Amino acid sequence: MNDNQIKNVERIRKALLKWYHLNSRKLPWRESKKPYDIWVSEMMLQQTQVNTVIPYFYRFLEKFPSIQSLAASDLQPVLKLWEGLGYYSRARNFHKAAKIVVEQYGSVIPDDRDRFLALPGVGEYIAAAVLSIAFDRPLAVVDGNVKRVFARLFEIDAPVNVSASYKIFKVFANDLLDIDDPGTFNQAVMELGALVCKPTKPDCGICPLSKYCQALKNEHVEAFPGKKKKSPVPHYFMAVGVIFKGDKVLIVRRPEEKMLGGLWEFPGGRLQAKEKAENACARIIAEKVNLNVAIESKLTRIQHAYTHFKITADIFICTLVSGRVRRNGPTDHQWVYLNALEKYPFPGSNHKFISKLIKERAK
DNA sequence: AACTCGGGGAC
């Protein structure tokens, strides 16, 4: 920062905090100062918008109101509460961290940076957020909002989606941080980014920092922050089988350490080159669960987008011809009635056809 | 430093 910017620091702080006190949203986790509650909210909020998190936050705290209750649970109920929220490693890591806090720290969440940061699922952002909000520690958060606000305010041209840029934004965040009330300051910057200094069509007309904003002064606010372009994602075709044995269907559990780890799904996989989906379905089921099945009909086709690829999947109704389940890949399996499916956590892609499956079968 | 990991809201 140059001298002029340093001179403005105190005025920027004051204007931001005043705006925050008048305009901040009333959010459920702002009603609490319990470290556990704050931690739950921050785990859910990473890469996830506020309005998406709110109902999950209420349900999670109702079922697991304390770190002891979370640590005492099996993983499956935790994943069930996380179902649909995505990035399931957050739930797995939080569950692991809760066990560590209970077993190693007497159920008291550590309030120093090094020990808290060492817990699974806790990175620099979560550590700064929880410790500043719950324990008033002077640690500045650097998230997507913070990078966008400061990139515009000071015309920082480091691309926000490149890891090396992090430490550049961190310097600005720490210089601006209000050490008398770091938790409120951190939330104020993020709130400004969410409500005013938005990615597109920022409301500079009502921004409390407009007169300090370098990018606005130079009339190119939306040119900031800079971003590195990402390559397009591949598109895969898949086949999935709903295998009936009487009135029960086969579901399998995914390995915990991988994508969608610990969740349940109907067995499926990718088509080989020029392979027909029906043939792929039978082949994949033979490979993964060692069953010989007959394809009865096509239930539906679904599209789904993940972060790094997209899929088109054909879902087939199958009947068991012969064989007993021998798993090659899945870590567990169950034959279940359709009305029991709701007890298991499934990925979003499976929910795109489960409702249709239940509806068709009820006819 | 780049890649992996979800799902949905806003446009």
Add this chain to the structure above:
DNA sequence: GTCCCAGAGTT
């Protein structure tokens, strides 16, 4: 359709 979201862990 695209972009982005109160990011962390792995390689």
